[in-house]
Amino acid sequence: xxxxxxMAAGIMPEASPAQLIEAAVSGRFDFGGMWVxxxxxxxxxxxxxxxxxxxxxxxxxxxxxxxxxxxxxxxxLLELVDIAAELGAPNLLCVSSDPDxxxxxxxxxxxxxxxxxxxxxxxxxxxxxxxxxxxGAAATIVGRIEGAARxxxxxxxxxxxxxxxxxxxxxxxxxWLGYAQLCDAPAAGPDQSDMDAIIDDAINRRVAMGQGGLxxxxxxxxxxxxxxxxxxxxxxxxxxxxxxxxxxxxxxxxTSRAWLDAHEAAA
Numbered sequence: 001x002x003x004x005x006x007m008a009a010g011i012m013p014e015a016s017p018a019q020l021i022e023a024a025v026s027g028r029f030d031f032g033g034m035w036v037x038x039x040x041x042x043x044x045x046x047x048x049x050x051x052x053x054x055x056x057x058x059x060x061x062x063x064x065x066x067x068x069x070x071x072x073x074x075x076x077l078l079e080l081v082d083i084a085a086e087l088g089a090p091n092l093l094c095v096s097s098d099p100d101x102x103x104x105x106x107x108x109x110x111x112x113x114x115x116x117x118x119x120x121x122x123x124x125x126x127x128x129x130x131x132x133x134x135x136g137a138a139a140t141i142v143g144r145i146e147g148a149a150r151x152x153x154x155x156x157x158x159x160x161x162x163x164x165x166x167x168x169x170x171x172x173x174x175x176w177l178g179y180a181q182l183c184d185a186p187a188a189g190p191d192q193s194d195m196d197a198i199i200d201d202a203i204n205r206r207v208a209m210g211q212g213g214l215x216x217x218x219x220x221x222x223x224x225x226x227x228x229x230x231x232x233x234x235x236x237x238x239x240x241x242x243x244x245x246x247x248x249x250x251x252x253x254x255t256s257r258a259w260l261d262a263h264e265a266a267a
Contacts, residue, residue, distance in 0.1 A: 006031035006061035008230040027249030031061035064093035085118035091178045115149035121178040123151035127158030155181040161189045169222035181232040187213025204236040209259035231256045
């Protein structure tokens with residue numbers, strides 16, 4: 001298989017930073033993902049995580065999540081760019097709950113400016129759970145941003161649930177794509193007027209690739225060849241079946257690689 005895979009941090013929301021690294025290594029993922037909580041993260045955490053990554057020989061694919069909120073710009077968003085750079089992560093995942101597209105654009109621009117020259121790309125993720133609900137809305141905002149560190153993140157679930165198409169992914173400038181997130185889920189989604197159900201769908205109802213009804217193959221075929229993908233199998237069933245974090249990582253890696261290998265072989 002030529003497409004590198006990463007273990008998205010959302011697979012194990014109960015994990016500490018150290019456990020995320022250990023699990024990604026146990027699963028033999030090509031990369032790891034790191035969840036950074038403002039209330040729990042310190043400069044000492046950055047140093048410890050960086051040292052553990054080095055000792056484990058693991059590189060991060062992304063850090064998450066930079067959450068744009070209504071109101072004045074939050075300095076924490078810029079700190080997250082610095083943390084991603086210090087940890088050597090080439091991608092920072094960003095979502096917006098600000099209903100003002102101009103404000104979202106300005107706050108994203110500030111992060112992109114901060115990321116200039118650091119090797120970090122700031123990726124705006126769209127989804128029904130945010131104020132940037134579709135790939136088209138995200139492309140409009142990213143298109144207004146200046147700087148090579150701008151990016152757009154496609155997650156299979158959010159792309160499918162919001163009516164995204166393979167053609168819309170192919171239409172994106174290739175330089176905007178630092179990675180993508182893959183998963184599967186039941187073909188039928190929640191009522192789009194029920195935000196609680198939309199969030200539950202995103203954090204609890206995903207399934208292993210090939211075990212649901214999402215058009216994963218269409219999305220993968222629309223991505224650039226060799227683009228890294230983070231496996232975002234956020235699933236209550238998975239968490240219950242694999243309470244051991246390392247065992248969970250190995251299972252997600254196994255099912256994801258099996259699907260990707262089969263898809264590549266059939267191409």
